[in-house]
Amino acid sequence: MRIEILGTRGHIEVSAPGHELHSGVLMDDVLFDLGERHYLDRSPRAVFITHFHEDHAFFLNEDVDIGVPVYAPERLAGHKVKVIRSTVEVDGMSVTPVPTNHSEKVRSCGYLVEKDMQRVLYTGDLLSIQRRYRDRLPDLDLVITEGSFIRRGGLVRRDPETGRPHGHTGIPDLVSFFSPIARRVVITHLGSWFFHDIPAAVQKIESLGLEGQVIVAEDGTVLELGSDI
Numbered sequence: 001m002r003i004e005i006l007g008t009r010g011h012i013e014v015s016a017p018g019h020e021l022h023s024g025v026l027m028d029d030v031l032f033d034l035g036e037r038h039y040l041d042r043s044p045r046a047v048f049i050t051h052f053h054e055d056h057a058f059f060l061n062e063d064v065d066i067g068v069p070v071y072a073p074e075r076l077a078g079h080k081v082k083v084i085r086s087t088v089e090v091d092g093m094s095v096t097p098v099p100t101n102h103s104e105k106v107r108s109c110g111y112l113v114e115k116d117m118q119r120v121l122y123t124g125d126l127l128s129i130q131r132r133y134r135d136r137l138p139d140l141d142l143v144i145t146e147g148s149f150i151r152r153g154g155l156v157r158r159d160p161e162t163g164r165p166h167g168h169t170g171i172p173d174l175v176s177f178f179s180p181i182a183r184r185v186v187i188t189h190l191g192s193w194f195f196h197d198i199p200a201a202v203q204k205i206e207s208l209g210l211e212g213q214v215i216v217a218e219d220g221t222v223l224e225l226g227s228d229i
């Protein structure tokens with residue numbers, strides 16, 4: 001399976017060469033998140049959206065026909081979106097939604113992608129994976145997850161009425177959670193902290209795992225699963 005991390009910039013104002021584009025991961029001919037309109041130029045067979053925040057779905061406030069099936073964890077008024085509740089087969093690939101906690105306003109899920117004996121999890125933005133799905137995650141060849149915050153605990157807010165937490169967990173928490181079950185962890189969706197001193201930030205992230213286990217993506221990073229991984 002060929003995996004291309006199209007965009008690595010979080011929902012922030014700053015950018016830098018190599019980290020200019022919003023979320024999108026192309027796995028063979030299937031696209032996960034559509035943070036930039038021009039990702040459609042890659043002619044994906046289907047698009048899976050993790051959640052309806054604009055940096056993951058550029059079309060939120062536009063009247064646009066994506067032209068291929070779009071799957072998401074919930075409906076979107078004015079758009080043709082298929083709500084995904086169970087595994088979808090596309091392009092020889094099995095795509096299974098993994099419900100996550102992230103936002104108080106929108107539903108979210110990651111996607112477990114299985115193809116050619118390889119298993120990849122793309123989380124989107126993440127506070128946590130919903131409890132009953134955590135233990136069901138199989139051994140993973142690769143996890144692609146987010147880098148909004150470097151501090152342990154990330155940034156968590158609570159709904160004043162329900163007390164429900166929302167936000168982003170920290171990269172150290174993500175590495176602790178995924179490293180026992182994943183051969184490699186790729187960090188994308190980088191937050192503003194990352195841009196102050198990029199070489200130091202890359203080193204800080206990559207030193208959280210064993211040698212070579214955690215890597216920071218750039219816009220356009222390509223991974224060939226089954227060969228170089």
Ligand SMILES: [Zn+2]
Nearest residue numbers: 011053055125
């Ligand atoms: Zn985001």
Ligand SMILES: [Zn+2]
Nearest residue numbers: 051053102125
């Ligand atoms: Zn988000």
